[in-house]
Amino acid sequence: MTANLTKQTHFDAIIIGGGACGLMCAVQAGFLGKRTLVLEKNDRVGAKILISGGGRCNYTNLHTTHKQFISQNEHFSRSALAQWTVDDTISFFETYGIEGKEKTLGQLFPATNKAKDIVEMFTSLCNDLDQQIQCNTEVVAVRQTSEGFEVDTLHYNRQETLFATKVVIASGGLPIQKLGASDFGLRVARSFGMRVTTTSPALVPLTITGKDQPWYEQLSGNSIFCRVWNDRASFEENILFTHWGLSGPAILQISSYWKPGELIYVDMLPGQDIAELITTEREQNGKKTLLNYLAGLFTKKFADALSGHLPVNKNLASLSKTDMESISNLIHEFKVKPAGSKGYDKAEVMTGGVDTDELSSKTLEAKKIPGLFFGGECVDVTGWLGGYNFQWAWASGFVIAQSI
Numbered sequence: 001m002t003a004n005l006t007k008q009t010h011f012d013a014i015i016i017g018g019g020a021c022g023l024m025c026a027v028q029a030g031f032l033g034k035r036t037l038v039l040e041k042n043d044r045v046g047a048k049i050l051i052s053g054g055g056r057c058n059y060t061n062l063h064t065t066h067k068q069f070i071s072q073n074e075h076f077s078r079s080a081l082a083q084w085t086v087d088d089t090i091s092f093f094e095t096y097g098i099e100g101k102e103k104t105l106g107q108l109f110p111a112t113n114k115a116k117d118i119v120e121m122f123t124s125l126c127n128d129l130d131q132q133i134q135c136n137t138e139v140v141a142v143r144q145t146s147e148g149f150e151v152d153t154l155h156y157n158r159q160e161t162l163f164a165t166k167v168v169i170a171s172g173g174l175p176i177q178k179l180g181a182s183d184f185g186l187r188v189a190r191s192f193g194m195r196v197t198t199t200s201p202a203l204v205p206l207t208i209t210g211k212d213q214p215w216y217e218q219l220s221g222n223s224i225f226c227r228v229w230n231d232r233a234s235f236e237e238n239i240l241f242t243h244w245g246l247s248g249p250a251i252l253q254i255s256s257y258w259k260p261g262e263l264i265y266v267d268m269l270p271g272q273d274i275a276e277l278i279t280t281e282r283e284q285n286g287k288k289t290l291l292n293y294l295a296g297l298f299t300k301k302f303a304d305a306l307s308g309h310l311p312v313n314k315n316l317a318s319l320s321k322t323d324m325e326s327i328s329n330l331i332h333e334f335k336v337k338p339a340g341s342k343g344y345d346k347a348e349v350m351t352g353g354v355d356t357d358e359l360s361s362k363t364l365e366a367k368k369i370p371g372l373f374f375g376g377e378c379v380d381v382t383g384w385l386g387g388y389n390f391q392w393a394w395a396s397g398f399v400i401a402q403s404i
């Protein structure tokens with residue numbers, strides 16, 4: 001390894017991380033006539049964009065407000081989201097050839113269903129706007145000097161220190177190390193004396209172990225529409241049973257609000273009342289067994305699984321008041337005690353990150369370190385499932401580009 005002297009650069013800013021936030025920042029800076037250098041440790045940019053949404057990239061959500069973001073300061077994302085709105089994302093993507101197609105719940109995907117179209121749009125814009133992308137370059141440290149910042153890089157095995165007056169940390173969060181995820185943004189923040197809030201995997205499947213695990217395993221592959229909640233949030237979407245626990249959109253959503261040791265609650269018939277349904281049914285079909293009734297309502301497999309918890313062999317006419325209460329509790333307030341989560345390898349995002357108190361919500365510049373900016377997932381702003389995280393990444397990239 002050879003050491004080099006600090007190299008002056010002719011860029012207005014160095015952007016660390018060629019992901020959603022870094023690429024948008026480079027392009028928007030280019031529109032303003034500025035020049036940036038994007039340093040990316042992978043051999044290509046946009047690794048997470050490429051695999052997102054099952055390779056289709058759910059790039060925004062029509063219903064975005066600051067309320068779909070988790071942060072110690074729930075108002076922090078307002079300014080960036082107002083400066084770069086969902087309409088801005090849609091028209092920007094359309095202008096550069098990507099028509100959106102709404103799937104469920106306001107989720108927008110490219111009409112072509114190809115996430116790679118988005119990465120290609122950004123790389124070709126960077127090229128047209130003379131923004132330089134340097135891959136295979138890991139940034140190992142950032143230091144402040146009297147005139148700006150020294151950025152220590154490793155390009156293959158070559159060590160080089162670059163100088164820039166402004167630095168943007170867009171190095172993402174902790175999920176999925178093999179895609180380049182690192183704690184770099186958090187380390188830089190700490191090295192500058194900035195606070196970092198506790199991080200944990202979010203939008204992540206939850207595991208069940210011990211005596212309860214076989215119950216979940218027997219239902220592996222089954223999916224039901226539920227309301228899932230705890231005392232902080234509630235979501236109505238599908239849950240998916242697996243041999244190790246629970247997944248599916250409703251579980252991923254609640255996982256961002258779950259803390260180890262806590263229960264989550266599941267209503268398997270949201271918006272309906274099982275006691276009323278049974279009362280109506282037994283007027284017509286009192287001899288029907290509870291098992292058959294539940295099999296019609298859900299699936300036979302699911303009804304069988306409930307047989308350990310309920311008097312399923314009784315016919316509807318003979319169910320007592322206590323039976324009805326047990327059925328109601330089980331169906332409408334099923335208690336789940338996850339053992340843990342599948343961790344950063346299976347999480348889509350992380351909660352926590354650079355403390356928003358350390359940043360200007362308007363510019364995302366560090367309050368104590370002028371010229372240093374943090375955007376995207378490394379900041380303590382975490383979106384719900386459904387395109388919100390990319391909307392935050394685009395918005396924060398745009399906002400930073402205005403100030404570098």
Ligand SMILES: Cc1cc2nc3c(=O)[nH]c(=O)nc-3n(C[C@H](O)[C@H](O)[C@H](O)COP(=O)(O)OP(=O)(O)OC[C@H]3O[C@@H](n4cnc5c(N)ncnc54)[C@H](O)[C@@H]3O)c2cc1C
Nearest residue numbers: 017019020021041052053058139172180376377387389390
């Ligand atoms: C499986 C999966 C599916 C997802 N699907 C969606 C979806 O459909 N919709 C949605 O809104 N969100 C989705 N997300 C979340 C979304 O991908 C992230 O929120 C978003 O990519 C964050 O953007 P970012 O620019 O902050 O970070 P990233 O996109 O992660 O980019 C950070 C970049 O920095 C690079 N880097 C890290 N450290 C260094 C370093 N020291 N030196 C140089 N480079 C470095 C990384 O290699 C990476 O390329 C998904 C995430 C996953 C894991």
